[in-house]
Amino acid sequence: MPTEQQPLIVRDLAKSFTMHLQGGRSLPVLANAGFALKAGECAVLAGPSGVGKSSILKMIYGNYAVNSGSIAVWHEGAVIDLATAEPRAVMAVRKRTIGYVSQFLSVVPRVSTRDIVAEPMIARGIDRQEARERAETLLARLNLPSRLFDLPPATFSGGEQQRVNIARGFSTNHPILLLDEPTASLDSANRDVVLEIISEKKAEGVALLGIFHDLDTRERVADHLIDVSAFAPAQAA
Numbered sequence: 001m002p003t004e005q006q007p008l009i010v011r012d013l014a015k016s017f018t019m020h021l022q023g024g025r026s027l028p029v030l031a032n033a034g035f036a037l038k039a040g041e042c043a044v045l046a047g048p049s050g051v052g053k054s055s056i057l058k059m060i061y062g063n064y065a066v067n068s069g070s071i072a073v074w075h076e077g078a079v080i081d082l083a084t085a086e087p088r089a090v091m092a093v094r095k096r097t098i099g100y101v102s103q104f105l106s107v108v109p110r111v112s113t114r115d116i117v118a119e120p121m122i123a124r125g126i127d128r129q130e131a132r133e134r135a136e137t138l139l140a141r142l143n144l145p146s147r148l149f150d151l152p153p154a155t156f157s158g159g160e161q162q163r164v165n166i167a168r169g170f171s172t173n174h175p176i177l178l179l180d181e182p183t184a185s186l187d188s189a190n191r192d193v194v195l196e197i198i199s200e201k202k203a204e205g206v207a208l209l210g211i212f213h214d215l216d217t218r219e220r221v222a223d224h225l226i227d228v229s230a231f232a233p234a235q236a237a
């Protein structure tokens with residue numbers, strides 16, 4: 001059972017995709033995936049390309065359906081199984097318990113950069129003014145020029161947009177954070193800032209689960225590695 005100290009436990013998770021373009025053939029990707037996340041630690045999903053790392057993150061965040069198994073999460077003092085939870089419960093877990101940090105910006109147009117980063121904090125009850133100030137601090141740490149704070153990020157460079165989204169993902173105090181390659185294609189100064197933020201999250205007791213392709217980065221953040229190739233289905237091995 002998950003607890004505050006071990007807030008996420010994955011058991012016997014299986015995933016296969018139905019290939020509609022190939023007559024509905026089933027492509028098994030994962031079988032018997034199991035691991036637990038501890039508060040204050042960063043676990044990293046490792047294994048070769050195509051082994052199912054992103055699929056695991058997407059199932060935990062509720063973007064991919066689960067075939068079987070359980071994803072038990074400690075959510076506001078109770079346990080929820082995300083593998084079978086109703087969409088409304090999944091949304092509540094996203095709001096309060098599990099945050100997602102990725103490099104890809106998918107936000108409404110015409111909203112200023114400052115408000116894009118402040119928005120998840122405001123949604124979680126932080127005063128608007130304070131949320132905006134925290135957003136600015138985070139954006140400045142990620143070396144985004146302050147002249148950009150009032151502008152919507154639609155016209156920003158790829159790297160600038162990526163940093164806005166990273167700031168947004170790290171702005172909240174979710175007790176669990178999923179990290180989908182947050183440092184990919186960042187320059188080394190900004191990558192170091194992200195690594196520093198991850199260390200701070202650990203010190204605050206956040207449980208992190210990430211994908212990091214860069215070996216050096218992985219070594220610096222990982223408290224333990226989860227070898228996803230160990231979860232390959234027998235027929236695909």
Ligand SMILES: Nc1ncnc2c1ncn2[C@@H]1O[C@H](COP(=O)(O)OP(=O)(O)OP(=O)(O)O)[C@@H](O)[C@H]1O
Nearest residue numbers: 017018027029047048049050051052053054055056
């Ligand atoms: N929506 C989908 N529909 C069909 N097949 C999918 C889908 N998503 C993933 N797959 C397949 O599942 C397998 C695992 O993909 P996944 O993206 O989870 O791997 P990964 O380990 O994250 O790879 P990489 O390191 O290259 O990002 C791949 O064979 C992929 O083609």
